[in-house]
Amino acid sequence: MPPARARKSPQSGGKRPAEDDHSVSPPPLKRKAQTAISKTAVANFFTPTSQKPKERTTWNERSPDEKTLPTLLVGKYVPEETSEKTEPLVGKKKIAAFDLDSTLIAPASGKRHSQDAADWKWWHHSVPSRVKQLHSDGYQIVIFTNQAGLTLHTDPKFKGPKNLKTRVAPFKQKCSTVLAQLDLPITIYAATAKDKFRKPRPGMWEEMKADYELAETDIDHENSIFVGDAGGRIAHLKGGTAIPKDFSCSDRNLADNIGIRFHTPEEFFLGEQPRDFARDFDIANFPFEEEDEDPKFAKTNRLDMVLFVGPPGSGKSTFFWTRLKPLGYERINQDTLKSKDKCFKAAVEALQRGNSVAVDNTNPDPDTRAQWVELAKKHKVPIRCVWFKTPLYVCEHNDAVRSLNKPFNPEDRESLPKLAFNGFASRFKEPKVKEGFQDVTEVEFKFRGTKEEHAIWARYWI
Template sequence: MASTRGQASSPSSSKRPAPKDSISPPPLKRKVQTAISKSAVANFFTPASQKPKDRTIWTERSPDDDTPATLLVAKYLPEPKEAGEGRSWEKHKKRRIAAFDLDSTLIAPSSGKRHAEDAADWKWWHHSVPERLKQLYHDEGYQVVIFTNQGGLILHPDPKSKTPKSHKSRVPAFKQKCSTVLGRLDIPITLYGATAKDIYRKPRKGMWKEMKDDYDLTDADIDHENSIFVGDAGGRPAEIKNGITLPKDFSCSDRNLAHNVGIPFKTPEEFFLGETPRSFSRDFNLANFPFAIQEDAVAKVFTKTNKQDIVLFVGPPGAGKSTFFWKHLKPLGYARVNQDQLKRYDNCFKAAISLLEQGESIAIGQSYVSLADNTNPDADVRSQWVDLAKKRKVPIRCVWFKTPLYLCEHNDAVRSLNADLNPEDRQSLPKLAFNSFASRFKEPKVKEGFQDILEIEFKFRGTKEEYGIWGQYWV
């Protein structure tokens, strides 16, 4: 290897002597500023065999065999201790789990910006964080883990996509930062990073299940009452405290994850600083939708009053239209016309005309295919079906699903992420689908040409086993 030192100066290149009669004082020598630390320089000249080994092992995982990896996992193991140094309880499973969010809980950008600029842009959220986590592991017998949503990371970008290069380069920087953080803690710990809106993303339980598998734990093994999840997404509203404005939490996902897995929740302020809990709220509160034994018969929900008619569904995606059809209209002999299956809007009309000519009663329930073909949101769209009913000389009835949008998003997530509740293999819808319906929606009126309008308030209709899935937080 060539020497990194500068070459000796030749006589011709030696410095000139300063003139005797200088008209100004010599310039002050300024200390050269550099962004390179002494440790980095020392590390550069350290032989590879003498450099400390990175104790972090990175892996990737997929929600199923047909999907590219979306979960990033970092497992850190300290240097093995000499014989006799370890504690006896370290040889056994740790039944208490201390789980933490990462950003704004354990660390924060040292630049003061909302998001870190690079791998070095971080500091501890509070100076007590590292020692508190070490205490949890060494003195209190907790298994410490990290669950973090990292939607800005793309593990396997589509080469044909127009994803900016800056997004594609975030994964190495994130790994470098996390390796440093875990190294500073220097306790056995695993970090789980969800990069997509799938089963792994909080508040869904995917990362918790991966943790149980990694540590060979069952629900019966875990001391849920004395475990804890700490995160900043606690659903707290903005408030002023001691003259300081405390901002609103961006979501309630951390609190909801703790609810889903059945362990207590605390914010960083409560856990690390001992502050009094602030109030919180959820847009969607499961407590308002408890499980109830289904006693209503089909006739009490929907009654067929005509020999042949058209039933037009009105409601946002995820409002429960498909479930309503299969449980209440299909048994009464109704045929279904659905744009999810027929794809094109005009195909729905062709199918409807054909079925009516055969003497069938039909239920019209287009679902979200495009912004232009949302589920009968206004009178202009509905008038096309009213006109068809007039031409075919059959009555047309309306079933209006008055399901709030937050419930629709919840239902959509439950359906798309649980195969047993998704017989039609529906894909998760973008938030734009729900907002589009809301922006166009006009309440249906009998004067539009309907024989009657049946209003359906949302109520969970299913088995106790199905409620066990539905009755979790998914969004």
């Protein structure tokens, strides 16, 4: 046998001395390759399609309106022994609704978000048995979850990541596995956009009622529940450990919107006492009041100009239609006219026709307002100012109500981004008479409408 050759060491790249024949070890046994493919999966691959078990979860997509692409993903799980036919309703139906993430399940990896379809575990080991007990007690189980990270349909003009839709399939796979382990008749609703379906907005609840053919009067609201981790809980210390505040109050607000009891996962599954919570905007502070005529504003000039000042959603347009339109004012609005030059032109033409005008724009700063003051001087008419002192959080709420409810949105306005409100705040300077106004009328916010309209307005929409 020829002498053994020197071999390079993979670590050093150099040579090492030749070894004697008796020191050469036999090649190590190959370690069995680790695989995630089970014997069942292999057998299932070779099983004819007609003999494979039926997929118990069926999926569909829904749109918020006729002109919008689908944004709601709905998965319905039907156990094998359960007929899909809806049982006749006997008495009022009890609903047990749950959030998904950080309520029923959590990432097994310990990371904030699941990394793939297999990265999940039960939030607590008691979750499956507790949910199954609710089903045995006659509850209809449903899941309402916000999933802004999913994109069902990408707008062709979208300039962001092109792989957003790839997240949908793993999400479906994860949910199908969760539902299969519970093996109960459950429907999951996943809102993927900031539209009427997103919690705390009641769109998913309305879809659930339609799916189960339930009227609001068919539901036992007193005994129905919603369990979610977004409860608006404030930060506190527990055993010397700092427990952070909740990221949102959307789950608690959804429960309030639909009129059922709310629990956090800690309260429902672990029996812990409720923690203190807070809302950025509490609708309870704005109860319905019979509307009285506002005596602050009256027409004092035969011909004049009125300049509105206030953020988007502060009530300017409503004030015009209910207060100034009946007094004969013409409305000048840049949202409809599309440019400032067209607004100036329309105002001049109205004044030349002998009609007073109301400039229904935000007009946040003195420089913007000065242009209107100069226009009024040029045409020798007084200019008055109406300042809408509505807090920004109320304005954002009003904007959401308007964009999501047709009765409040005769001009079909779309919801505004938060930048629109922050932009106004960054430019705003309090209007003063010395800017050239005849007077400045301050208007505090008050809901102006019917009791039926207040019932829609007085929900949590953001």
